Amino acid sequence: MKGFFQSLLGSLTAFILLGCLCIFAFFAFIGALVSLSEQPLIEVNSGSVLVFNLNTSVHDAPLGANLEDALQEAITGQVHPTIYLLKVVDAIERAKTDSDISALLLHGNLLQGGYGSGLAAISEVRKALEDFKTSGKPVYAYVVTPTQKDYYLASVADEIWVNPFGTLSLNGLATNGPFLADTFEKYGIGVQTTRVGAYKSAVEMFTRTEMSDADREQKVTLLNDLWNGLLSEISNSRKMNLQAILKLSNEQAFFTAIDAKAVNLADKLGYLDELIEHLSQTHNYSKADDSFQQIDLVDYADARGFEWDSTAKTGERIAVVYAEGDIIDGDYMPQYVGGDWLASELRRLRKDADVKAVVLRVNSPGGSALASEVIQRETRLLADQKPLIVSMGSYAASGGYWISAYADTIYAQPYTITGSIGVFGLVFNFEGAAGNFAIQFDGVKTSPFADIYTATRPRSDEEMALIQQFTDEIYDAFIHKVAEGRSIETSKVRELAQGRVWSGASAQDHSLVDKMGGLNEAIMAAVSSANLTAPMIEQVPAPATLAESITLLLEEVGAAPVAKSPSALNQITTEIEALSKQVRGLNDPRGIYTRMPYGLHGL
Numbered sequence: 001m002k003g004f005f006q007s008l009l010g011s012l013t014a015f016i017l018l019g020c021l022c023i024f025a026f027f028a029f030i031g032a033l034v035s036l037s038e039q040p041l042i043e044v045n046s047g048s049v050l051v052f053n054l055n056t057s058v059h060d061a062p063l064g065a066n067l068e069d070a071l072q073e074a075i076t077g078q079v080h081p082t083i084y085l086l087k088v089v090d091a092i093e094r095a096k097t098d099s100d101i102s103a104l105l106l107h108g109n110l111l112q113g114g115y116g117s118g119l120a121a122i123s124e125v126r127k128a129l130e131d132f133k134t135s136g137k138p139v140y141a142y143v144v145t146p147t148q149k150d151y152y153l154a155s156v157a158d159e160i161w162v163n164p165f166g167t168l169s170l171n172g173l174a175t176n177g178p179f180l181a182d183t184f185e186k187y188g189i190g191v192q193t194t195r196v197g198a199y200k201s202a203v204e205m206f207t208r209t210e211m212s213d214a215d216r217e218q219k220v221t222l223l224n225d226l227w228n229g230l231l232s233e234i235s236n237s238r239k240m241n242l243q244a245i246l247k248l249s250n251e252q253a254f255f256t257a258i259d260a261k262a263v264n265l266a267d268k269l270g271y272l273d274e275l276i277e278h279l280s281q282t283h284n285y286s287k288a289d290d291s292f293q294q295i296d297l298v299d300y301a302d303a304r305g306f307e308w309d310s311t312a313k314t315g316e317r318i319a320v321v322y323a324e325g326d327i328i329d330g331d332y333m334p335q336y337v338g339g340d341w342l343a344s345e346l347r348r349l350r351k352d353a354d355v356k357a358v359v360l361r362v363n364s365p366g367g368s369a370l371a372s373e374v375i376q377r378e379t380r381l382l383a384d385q386k387p388l389i390v391s392m393g394s395y396a397a398s399g400g401y402w403i404s405a406y407a408d409t410i411y412a413q414p415y416t417i418t419g420s421i422g423v424f425g426l427v428f429n430f431e432g433a434a435g436n437f438a439i440q441f442d443g444v445k446t447s448p449f450a451d452i453y454t455a456t457r458p459r460s461d462e463e464m465a466l467i468q469q470f471t472d473e474i475y476d477a478f479i480h481k482v483a484e485g486r487s488i489e490t491s492k493v494r495e496l497a498q499g500r501v502w503s504g505a506s507a508q509d510h511s512l513v514d515k516m517g518g519l520n521e522a523i524m525a526a527v528s529s530a531n532l533t534a535p536m537i538e539q540v541p542a543p544a545t546l547a548e549s550i551t552l553l554l555e556e557v558g559a560a561p562v563a564k565s566p567s568a569l570n571q572i573t574t575e576i577e578a579l580s581k582q583v584r585g586l587n588d589p590r591g592i593y594t595r596m597p598y599g600l601h602g603l
Helices: 002-036 067-076 085-097 119-133 148-154 181-187 213-237 242-251 257-262 272-282 297-303 339-351 369-385 431-435 461-486 490-496 504-509 519-529 546-555 568-584
Strands: 048-053 057-059 082-084 101-107 139-143 159-162 167-169 190-196 254-256 294-296 317-324 326-328 336-338 355-364 366-368 388-397 409-412 417-419 423-429 501-503 536-540 592-595
Touching: 048 085, 048 297, 057 085, 057 119, 082 085, 085 101, 085 119, 085 297, 085 519, 101 119, 101 272, 119 139, 119 148, 119 213, 119 388, 139 148, 139 272, 148 167, 148 213, 159 257, 167 257, 190 461, 213 242, 213 501, 213 504, 254 257, 294 297, 317 339, 317 519, 326 369, 336 339, 336 369, 339 355, 339 369, 355 519, 366 369, 369 388, 369 461, 369 592, 388 519, 409 504, 409 519, 417 504, 423 461, 461 490, 461 592, 501 504
Parallel strands: 048 101, 048 294, 057 082, 101 139, 139 159, 317 355, 317 536, 326 336, 326 366, 355 388, 388 409, 388 417
Antiparallel strands: 167 254, 190 423, 366 592, 417 501, 423 592
């Protein structure tokens, strides 16, 4: 018995000690996380080169730090590589006139995360770089195996350095996606669809084994618009004839470092250490770092107080509201646009007398028709009371266009993918799949349509006719809303609709967009419309610091290397994750969607 109590006491003591150790480790971990968010003030030394490491995903909206990011930062010392557009552009603009900044260096490879690093957003960064060059300060770019987006940015540089073993590519744009009809048939998954619009091809992924002719037509036109725009800008920056660069793309496409220099796609061949040595000689040398004097773009933005200037919540101000991601029914969810959440934020801003104008930044392919209408209701009410400017990012299609239609002015980029004014319905059933496991379903109901949304059987012809009726009515409403919001004849909207996607440039030609310009131009237009001089900006959602994220978590209970091009396996994994995310976003209560075609994400 004595041995039993000794053993029990020992076990209890060990358990208590282990518990105390765990509690101590937890609070030590939290303390470490908080300390990471309380970094000392950053100094910008005279003669610094502003270094923009492209090893990041450039999002439209600020992404708040989450637990996963916090753990990564605490354990590895590396911050999750994301940044948002206004922060990048503002840093470059400030550096232009900052006497402490002597030059700018680009290096690395852009990352594609969610709807980040889209062509329209990257074109805004490129425009900021071009404006920076007007200061007379040089821009350098160092590339190894740049993607075409990377090279599109790098082509602005006064000097493009390429690794001697690197390669450049100008092989064009392509889009493809999975077709699941045979897969669904094989595994007994039934799918029934309704649609309005010959080009409304989003349903085809679920019902066909290949593209329809209409979808192929619209995507060929769209890609040609985007590609010709890219080549035109690159040829202007490199002082090359457009036809010459088009010929290089069609006939060669891929270039070794030596070939790239020979055809004027690059200026110098050199390893990274050689570029560092060159910059150390031509710009200020830092003895402490044995390198050129430099400051990272994110550090520079923090040092110059960008966040302080863009997180106002009181006083006269302009609100910049971000709608980035698939539009879904419900409240806030990271990387989606919750219809109830966004409507609530717009309502709050409408009722705040100190908010003098609102810029709605849309980077969305659409989604739930119901959620889109919930949001649009608030945009209409807001536009009746104060200026509402829409800034279209890389995507503002279907539901993304629905929520934009009543703005006073719509800005887009030539590379924006917009339009897709069409509607489709999508319902699944798993009767066949369940039957493969000897599972049957049976039940009773009071009325013929009581179980119309069940996933246990196919819909009858009468039920599909009812869903088609919903689809037709929503499409007609979409048409009339666009006609009213844009002051376009209904007959013309019907011609432009049919679910067809347009580039931003083509959309302007058809009056679906008012002006070409980025987020800054939209903000300046809002400032002008509100008759303000130097207003503060409130961003919604606001940037969240690591400390704030940790606080929310508790309430609810060096430098990155130059990026390499993603491997084929990583690309496949990314595509599967993207497909899964798209399917999760299909949550409209009636199964009716205003979404652009699948397969365009990543441009």
